[in-house]
């Protein structure tokens with residue numbers, strides 16, 4: 057796929073949170089120039105919404121918007137993930153391709169099939185680079201995956217510090233500096249020390265260690281859980297309210313299930329756990345992340361979390377199914393659960409009010425349980 061004048065081709069990909077940092081490293085390793093479009097913003101959303109069917113899910117609209125901005129910025133290729141599974145993701149590729157063509161955008165379109173695991177990722181990188189160079193491609197895969205895991209860990213650290221920070225915004229400021237260490241590093245050998253420096257940056261945040269903090273898991277459709285624009289910066293808002301969040305679905309957990317061969321893994325993956333824990337309520341994969349979401353509610357209760365929030369795009373079929381199962385789970389497991397359905401119409405004020413009310417409910421429940429525990433102690 058090299059151009060005749062040997063100029064490096066520019067390959068772009070849609071945003072999903074911070075995933076661009078890992079993609080950029082992988083593409084550079086195979087000698088391709090990554091082109092990262094501006095992070096998803098209102099303009100991206102309006103490009104996507106204007107050129108999409110109204111009822112299509114939010115990730116589709118945002119991805120299309122990212123591609124339009126990438127091509128306008130000079131990308132030669134736009135790369136998209138696909139899966140021939142039960143949800144609509146399998147149809148998105150051809151829709152996006154034909155929409156771009158109808159709009160007159162001239163860029164090549166390439167797909168990474170998630171069902172092909174590591175072999176699919178290898179073939180995808182070989183095709184983009186125009187060379188079947190196993191050493192280079194395996195190095196590219198290695199650094200991409202390792203950066204994803206490093207960022208997942210930094211996200212957890214951010215969540216811890218943000219829920220306890222003394223000056224609102226400090227943890228996120230430090231996290232942004234931390235990400236730069238990960239983004240700048242070019243080799244896996246240097247990644248460990250870059251990670252330590254990044255973590256130290258976040259740990260500079262001044263915190264109140266004795267603060268009363270709530271612990272909440274976030275589950276739902278993976279794009280919305282991991283992309284802060286599409287979830288309206290939910291973790292920042294919750295952090296401001298003294299809530300430490302944990303994403304049940306991360307890019308890393310997805311890689312363990314879809315890309316990294318099981319032979320390289322010692323621990324149970326998210327999907328393996330989901331297949332067991334979702335059992336009484338859902339017995340098979342119904343597409344998207346529904347199986348994981350159903351099991352995540354049970355898991356959150358088991359781990360003693362104060363609550364769980366389920367975020368999904370409007371019209372997402374798998375998540376509509378899981379939301380219909382939640383009332384039954386709640387009868388068996390007494391855990392506060394909030395479901396949030398997002399689209400381009402979701403208003404901010406009402407959204408924040410729902411979060412505040414949920415946090416208030418969890419806090420009162422927790423205090424009541426603590427009091428009950430103390431009373432029981434006195435009786436003994």
Ligand code: SF4
Pocket residue numbers: 113114115143144145277279343344345369371372373374375
């Ligand atoms: S899981 Fe839902 S939101 Fe994600 S691509 Fe499928 S239908 Fe769309």
